[in-house]
Amino acid sequence: MPILEVKDLRARYSARGPEILKGISFDVEAEDFLAIIGPSGAGKSTLIRCINRLVEPKSGEIRLYGAEVTKMAAPELRRLRRNIGMIFQEFNLVNRMSVLDNVLSGRLGYVGNLRSIFRMFSRSDIARGLELLDRVGLSDQVDKRADQLSGGQRQRVGIARALMQDPKLLLVDEPTSSLDPKISREVMALIREIADEFKVPVLCNIHDVQLAMEFCNKIIGLQDGIKMFDGPTETMDRRNLDQIYAMEVL
Amino acid sequence: MRRRRRRAIRFAATLGLAVLVLWSIEATIVADTDWQRIGSPAAVLKSVSRFLTIDFGLIPQLLVPMLETFMMACLGTLLGVFISLPVAWFGALNATPFKPLTYPLARFMMTLSRSIHEIVWALIFVAAVGLGALPGILAIAMRSVGFISKIIAEAIEDVDPKPVEAIRAVGGNGFQVLLYAIVPQVLPVALGTVIFEWDINIRRSAIMGLVGAGGLGLTFFRQMAMYNYGGVTTVILAILCLIILGEVVSTAARKALI
Amino acid sequence: MTALGDSGMAARVARRRWRRWRDPGALMRGGILLAVLVFLGYSVHFLDVDLARLLDLFGRTGRLLAERYFPADLEYVLAKGYIASVLETVQMAYLGALFGMLLAVPLAWFAAFNMTPGPRSLYPAARLAIMGCRSVHEMIWTILFVTILGFGMLPGVLALTMFCIGFAGKLFAEEIEAIDRGPVEALRATGANELQVMIYAVLPQVRVAWTGIAIYTWDVAFRAATVVGFFGAGGMGWYLKRNIQQLENQRVAAILISIVALVIVSEAVSAWARAVMAKAK
Numbered sequence: 001m002p003i004l005e006v007k008d009l010r011a012r013y014s015a016r017g018p019e020i021l022k023g024i025s026f027d028v029e030a031e032d033f034l035a036i037i038g039p040s041g042a043g044k045s046t047l048i049r050c051i052n053r054l055v056e057p058k059s060g061e062i063r064l065y066g067a068e069v070t071k072m073a074a075p076e077l078r079r080l081r082r083n084i085g086m087i088f089q090e091f092n093l094v095n096r097m098s099v100l101d102n103v104l105s106g107r108l109g110y111v112g113n114l115r116s117i118f119r120m121f122s123r124s125d126i127a128r129g130l131e132l133l134d135r136v137g138l139s140d141q142v143d144k145r146a147d148q149l150s151g152g153q154r155q156r157v158g159i160a161r162a163l164m165q166d167p168k169l170l171l172v173d174e175p176t177s178s179l180d181p182k183i184s185r186e187v188m189a190l191i192r193e194i195a196d197e198f199k200v201p202v203l204c205n206i207h208d209v210q211l212a213m214e215f216c217n218k219i220i221g222l223q224d225g226i227k228m229f230d231g232p233t234e235t236m237d238r239r240n241l242d243q244i245y246a247m248e249v250l
Numbered sequence: 251m252r253r254r255r256r257r258a259i260r261f262a263a264t265l266g267l268a269v270l271v272l273w274s275i276e277a278t279i280v281a282d283t284d285w286q287r288i289g290s291p292a293a294v295l296k297s298v299s300r301f302l303t304i305d306f307g308l309i310p311q312l313l314v315p316m317l318e319t320f321m322m323a324c325l326g327t328l329l330g331v332f333i334s335l336p337v338a339w340f341g342a343l344n345a346t347p348f349k350p351l352t353y354p355l356a357r358f359m360m361t362l363s364r365s366i367h368e369i370v371w372a373l374i375f376v377a378a379v380g381l382g383a384l385p386g387i388l389a390i391a392m393r394s395v396g397f398i399s400k401i402i403a404e405a406i407e408d409v410d411p412k413p414v415e416a417i418r419a420v421g422g423n424g425f426q427v428l429l430y431a432i433v434p435q436v437l438p439v440a441l442g443t444v445i446f447e448w449d450i451n452i453r454r455s456a457i458m459g460l461v462g463a464g465g466l467g468l469t470f471f472r473q474m475a476m477y478n479y480g481g482v483t484t485v486i487l488a489i490l491c492l493i494i495l496g497e498v499v500s501t502a503a504r505k506a507l508i
Numbered sequence: 509m510t511a512l513g514d515s516g517m518a519a520r521v522a523r524r525r526w527r528r529w530r531d532p533g534a535l536m537r538g539g540i541l542l543a544v545l546v547f548l549g550y551s552v553h554f555l556d557v558d559l560a561r562l563l564d565l566f567g568r569t570g571r572l573l574a575e576r577y578f579p580a581d582l583e584y585v586l587a588k589g590y591i592a593s594v595l596e597t598v599q600m601a602y603l604g605a606l607f608g609m610l611l612a613v614p615l616a617w618f619a620a621f622n623m624t625p626g627p628r629s630l631y632p633a634a635r636l637a638i639m640g641c642r643s644v645h646e647m648i649w650t651i652l653f654v655t656i657l658g659f660g661m662l663p664g665v666l667a668l669t670m671f672c673i674g675f676a677g678k679l680f681a682e683e684i685e686a687i688d689r690g691p692v693e694a695l696r697a698t699g700a701n702e703l704q705v706m707i708y709a710v711l712p713q714v715r716v717a718w719t720g721i722a723i724y725t726w727d728v729a730f731r732a733a734t735v736v737g738f739f740g741a742g743g744m745g746w747y748l749k750r751n752i753q754q755l756e757n758q759r760v761a762a763i764l765i766s767i768v769a770l771v772i773v774s775e776a777v778s779a780w781a782r783a784v785m786a787k788a789k
Contacts, residue, residue, distance in 0.1 A: 366771070379564075470651075
């Protein structure tokens with residue numbers, strides 16, 4: 001049974017604006033590391049954000065473990081979100097907070113308002129946060145302010161934060177666009193390792209097709225809001241790529 | 251040709267301004283002043299010289315008023331901050347709850363607070379709550395709201411949406427988004443502004459006593475009433491001491507914030 | 509460096525004992541916060557701030573306003589004598605601002621750390637002068653000048669001048685300190701003296717910012733001018749004091765309204781002037 005099922009997803013940003021997603025359907029299985037590729041403006045970011053409803057879809061079905069996401073009310077949605085980890089293109093860390101506090105903020109969905117004020121995370125949470133930071137190789141940066149870190153380090157904090165949630169699904173939005181090529185490869189390798197280790201399926205937006213083909217087992221190609229390709233990486237060839245990126249050449 | 255015309259206009263404007271100024275000087279200062287009473291420059295200098303002594307005996311009596319003035323400034327600033335928070339919330343375009351009503355209301359409050367001189371605020375509050383330190387605190391608070399809330403509102407409007415997105419994505423509720431994504435961004439600017447305003451408020455606090463609101467202003471008033479000019483100078487020096495203290499603390503604190 | 513899983517069991521165990529307050533910075537910040545809160549609490553006690561009176565405030569003020577101050581005696585403020593005083597106030601304000609700024613220009617030059625012609629003598633003296641003018645509240649200047657020169661507009665203008673020297677002087681100096689050194693060095697290289705450098709290299713750079721500061725100075729000068737009369741220096745403030753003493757509350761209300769209205773109008777004019785300037789750039 002697929003972890004995530006998306007059926008005929010449509011989205012637009014404003015009531016009278018153009019349709020960004022024009023009926024997308026796909027499934028994500030338990031062991032998938034699924035890449036979404038396509039030219040800019042194809043709707044990749046929008047698609048990722050519809051899954052956890054940071055963007056409200058106009059119509060369509062999204063089921064995570066069978067639960068219908070699009071119909072959830074606010075409290076249920078929060079519970080959903082704490083089960084979905086998200087990694088962002090620009091890291092989206094709270095710059096003035098320490099690295100550890102940023103990682104711990106991944107547990108906010110589980111923590112009440114009063115404890116949020118005093119940052120009273122449980123001891124097990126703190127231990128897990130330290131463990132995760134160790135896992136991503138940042139154990140000596142624990143108390144540093146997030147904006148004192150390099151890009152690659154910040155993305156690793158973002159990864160640790162997502163893992164803090166014990167997620168059932170990882171949404172990754174262009175994790176390497178703000179990083180240089182060498183660091184990009186390391187970050188993708190880290191995400192792949194961790195996904196395999198913690199057995200979490202990944203849905204990943206990526207513009208670098210090479211990286212997609214190297215680390216992902218399945219690829220979805222998007223162009224102008226329409227799915228042009230959906231299949232295992234091995235079956236992706238030159239012709240498919242040209243089709244997906246056709247508009248970009250122009 | 252154009253250049254010459256512009257220069258001619260500028261020359262005419264400057265000339266017009268000079269005439270206006272000279273007329274004003276004549277109409278206000280020259281005509282209105284009681285030159286007889288002032289007397290000669292020598293008499294003026296004599297007048298000034300009366301201020302040029304320090305009344306050392308007064309100094310021990312200044313310590314309590316100095317503390318009062320300082321405390322009034324602190325409490326006034328604190329109260330001002332409390333009032334500024336909702337005003338700033340209403341006055342930020344991206345956060346205001348009901349734009350057609352709450353935003354203009356907040357903007358009006360900001361303007362009102364800055365337009366009314368602290369002495370006028372003090373008079374209003376002395377009439378409302380009587381004499382003592384309280385009206386001074388209230389006056390300082392109301393006067394500070396304008397600037398503090400304006401800066402905080404601007405900071406809220408300039409907030410980076412990315413951490414907001416992240417905390418929402420993690421499953422945080424509105425309060426947690428505020429606390430973890432918005433407050434850390436707004437807090438440094440807000441604190442810097444509060445410290446800046448606190449420094450200015452020391453200056454304002456010192457004169458609150460002139461209209462009955464306690465502190466060194468009252469001492470100043472009394473010394474003037476007793477024609478003890480040396481005492482007046484001493485009080486002014488005490489005020490300057492407080493202000494220097496405020497400057498030192500303020501500069502150090504604002505540096506530490508960066 | 510890709511993820512490493514193992515940085516040592518010992519290290520991991522040691523770090524598990526992490527405590528938030530171990531971080532020395534956090535400890536100090538917490539300490540300062542605590543000290544400030546204690547001081548504030550003590551202040552409330554020391555100043556005999558009657559919190560009950562504070563809560564009573566809203567009721568009292570409401571009743572006070574309704575009974576004694578309403579309706580405001582608007583006829584009074586539209587009378588010729590009052591209007592004349594408004595004119596006086598405006599004149600005092602711009603004279604004070606003008607003289608203050610004229611004197612602030614050379615002072616700012618001396619007090620600018622990068623352009624001062626006398627870094628050992630003029631710089632500290634100018635800094636001191638500006639700080640002195642700023643630190644003494646405009647009302648205190650007013651009282652001092654009134655004591656020496658008697659009532660009237662002269663002490664008012666002088667007090668506003670001193671205030672504006674301090675206000676504009678600091679801001680002017682900050683602008684000078686922020687200029688681009690290029691034109692300065694170029695001009696110095698041609699052999700120009702410091703005054704010429706100031707006029708031809710510095711002033712053109714600060715001109716725009718200084719105009720903005722000038723408008724701002726006018727704003728604060730006018731706001732202060734409305735009140736200097738309270739202490740004997742001419743203008744609307746004198747009417748305020750008289751009517752307060754005579755307990756003519758409805759007239760006081762009218763005067764306060766007129767003060768607020770005028771300041772708001774003045775700020776609107778300034779905002780318009782700023783917009784015009786921004787477009788002319």
